[in-house]
Amino acid sequence: MEKKNLRIETKCVQGGYSPASGEPRQIPIIQSTTFKYGTSEDMGKLFDLEASGYFYSRLQNPTCDTVAARICELEGGTAAMLTSSGQAANFFAIFNIASAGDHVVASSAIYGGTYNLFAVTMKRMGVEFTFVSPKATEDELRAAMRENTKAVFGETIANPALTVLDIELFAKVAHEHGVPLIIDNTFATPINCRPFEWGADIVTHSTTKYMDGHGSAVGGCIVDSGKFDWAKSGKFDCLCTPDESYHGVNYYERFGLAGAYITKATAQLMRDFGCTQSPQSAFLLGLGLESLHVRMQRHCENGLAVAKFLKSHPNVTWVKYPNLEGDEYYELASKYLPDGSCGVVSFGVKGGRAAAEKFMKNLKLGAIETHVADARTCCLHPASATHRQMNDEELMAAGVSPDLIRYSCGIESAEDLIEDLREALESI
């Protein structure tokens, strides 16, 4: 049996780790900051990237690498790394190829934390972003591209707007300009969509969400498709000329298409910023991945059942769920997410902000949390929580209306969730 041809369910359970005879069946937690060597010369080779191995867990750790390899297989990439959070993953994914003076085009329908990272913090670092509608046409996308544009960014399913990105279209325009498309695939997970199959070049994740799935560990991941040719457009000297901070290594020449991007992110960004995931957290993430395919199916079944119920309720003004017939993104979801999207449903209740607050307080199963995409059902009013730094105009651009409630279906019984929703809706 050819291991690379395994189906995604098998990769969830066995990907990235093949213990030899007598070795632990479960991924070992290598809770060690450092690794011992016989001679300084042996260790020097690791520092020079001439040999592969571990020397300090800020850069690489075997537990983290094993779990990253599992996610890499799930996405169908060539190299991957874990980060301390989804925020760190998106920061690294961009900053690895864009510095002061560069420009990035991003969908405006993205996670609030990512929007802030791009529009405020990375702007302070000199990287400028142009935000485009997730529904931008080919011409509108082209118009946003500049000479110094280094990447295009979007989310497969936006959190919390639940817009579905036309990945093929965004990839086409990015590639015309010789830059990669970076996709945050947190909500869809590789179970429901593998962006590389649609032309994306880099995928990021907040593993804090469905991948971990149990609200136990904050984490992130970056995966490289290994398909983007960094030398072709002449725009990525950062990967194709010697890195003086790393003994003059040329990542592109030394590690090729398959490894250049992740090796640079590890050798430079992890070295300097240190946003590492702990081996303990990586272990929990590995456990979560084992049931990802089973859980995603139930999240999606519950999501659709809840969306249909809400749509029929007189106290609900509108419902968004990509797989709900009649949804604005139903067509795109049928193309990119034919097996289901996610467990998150957004909707508005009659009576605006005050009614939304009352409704959420009266839920017994759906807990008010900043969290989302968890085995336990939770809900949030983004305009007063995650997106509160945005004004109404920015909220609308991000696809978040002031009355939007984000309801994240867990893997409980759909009947129980609907009963809970019915009682809370009737109380307002």
Ligand SMILES: *Cc1c(COP(=O)(O)O)cnc(C)c1O
């Ligand atoms: C939560 C989230 C992030 C940020 O991830 P953290 O792990 O909380 O840092 C990024 N992108 C999306 C789509 C998210 O849902």
